[in-house]
Amino acid sequence: DTGVSQNPRHKITKRGQNVTFRCDPISEHNRLYWYRQTLGQGPEFLTYFQNEAQLEKSRLLSDRFSAERPKGSFSTLEIQRTEQGDSAMYLCASSPTGTRRTGELFFGEGSRLTVL
Amino acid sequence: GQQVMQIPQYQHVQEGEDFTTYCNSSTTLSNIQWYKQRPGGHPVFLIQLVKSGEVKKQKRLTFQFGEAKKNSSLHITATQTTDVGTYFCAGPESGAGSYQLTFGKGTKLSVIP
Numbered sequence: 337d338t339g340v341s342q343n344p345r346h347k348i349t350k351r352g353q354n355v356t357f358r359c360d361p362i363s364e365h366n367r368l369y370w371y372r373q374t375l376g377q378g379p380e381f382l383t384y385f386q387n388e389a390q391l392e393k394s395r396l397l398s399d400r401f402s403a404e405r406p407k408g409s410f411s412t413l414e415i416q417r418t419e420q421g422d423s424a425m426y427l428c429a430s431s432p433t434g435t436r437r438t439g440e441l442f443f444g445e446g447s448r449l450t451v452l
Numbered sequence: 453g454q455q456v457m458q459i460p461q462y463q464h465v466q467e468g469e470d471f472t473t474y475c476n477s478s479t480t481l482s483n484i485q486w487y488k489q490r491p492g493g494h495p496v497f498l499i500q501l502v503k504s505g506e507v508k509k510q511k512r513l514t515f516q517f518g519e520a521k522k523n524s525s526l527h528i529t530a531t532q533t534t535d536v537g538t539y540f541c542a543g544p545e546s547g548a549g550s551y552q553l554t555f556g557k558g559t560k561l562s563v564i565p
Contacts, residue, residue, distance in 0.1 A: 367551070378456075378540045378555030379495060392551050427494060436483065438544040438553055443494040 338362060340444035342428050348450045349418055356414045357447040361430030368411050369441065370403055371427040379427055379443075385411060386433075418451045425449075454479050454546045458539075458556035466564050471528040473559035475541035482544055484517055484524045485553065490537040498526075498539075531563050 341360040349355050361368050366387050371379035382401065384392040387408035400418075405411040415422055425448050429441040455478040465471050475484065483502045487495040499508055501517035501524060508515045512535075514527040528535055538558040545552045 369551075376557065378542070378558050379553075380555070381545075381552035384551045386551075394552070436544075438483065438485075438551060440485070440497045440500060441487075441495070441553065442497070445494050 340428055340430050340442055342426075342444040342447050344447060345445060346448050346450075348452065350452050351420060352417055354414060354416045355418055355449060356412055357426050357428075357449075359411045359413070359428030359430075359444060360409070361411070361428070362442055363409075365430035365432050365442070366408065367431045367433060367439075368405055369429045369431075370411070370413050371429060371443075373425045373427055373446070374423075382413070382426075415449070418449075420451045423449055423451045454543070454554050456541060456543055456554050456556040458541060458559050460559055461557065462560050462562070464562045464564060465531050467533060468530050471531050471535070471561055473526050473539050473541075473561075475524045475526075475556055477522045477543050479543075479546040480521050482521075484521075485542045486515060486524075486526055487540045487542065487555075488537050489540065489558070493537075495540060528561075531561070533563050533565055536561060536563050 368385040370382040373379045383403050385405040400416045403413045425446040427446045428444045431439050457476045485500045486498040489495045499515050505519045506517040512529045516525045538560045540555050540558040542553040542555040
């Protein structure tokens with residue numbers, strides 16, 4: 337499968353624990369995004385990477401959230417000291433470099449986080 | 453910040469009926485995208501509109517971008533059960549140099565067979 341791959345697909349954790357999600361984008365895509373989606377809402381932007389550089393972060397993103405893309409390929413999203421409000425679907429998306437800053441996004445299946 | 457609003461939030465239609473969802477932005481958009489998310493699935497890109505007044509068709513789906521580039525619509529003719537899902541519009545954040553898309557809350561379509 338050459339689509340965007342995310343794991344784990346589901347994670348249940350206790351409040352206060354740290355969690356990490358991994359995203360493997362489509363191999364030729366150098367743009368990678370993390371979005372968060374809660375029930376009944378559209379995806380909400382978290383952060384953006386171009387190759388290994390993190391070029392944009394949401395102003396709403398707590399400092400408990402950190403993302404990396406060390407070699408410009410896969411990316412990880414870590415949430416420290418999880419809170420119940422962090423429960424959501426975490427979506428990774430990738431896209432090829434294009435003439436526009438915002439082109440078609442290819443989303444992965446998502447990682448669903450439940451914080452108890 | 454920029455807001456993208458969609459109406460209606462929910463729509464139930466009988467199979468064969470038409471369906472329209474509307475999207476409005478608080479700011480002028482350079483382009484607008486539409487995505488479909490099936491129940492339990494992830495958003496899948498449908499189309500991107502760039503030009504003022506642009507109309508694009510994909511089989512039974514018709515997408516329109518307003519003249520002022522602040523609104524858009526998606527119309528489905530003769531809905532089928534395979535059209536079930538949530539339809540999102542998304543526009544680029546208005547801040548200079550931003551790569552983020554701002555999504556609406558979506559319109560959830562149910563089709564009664």
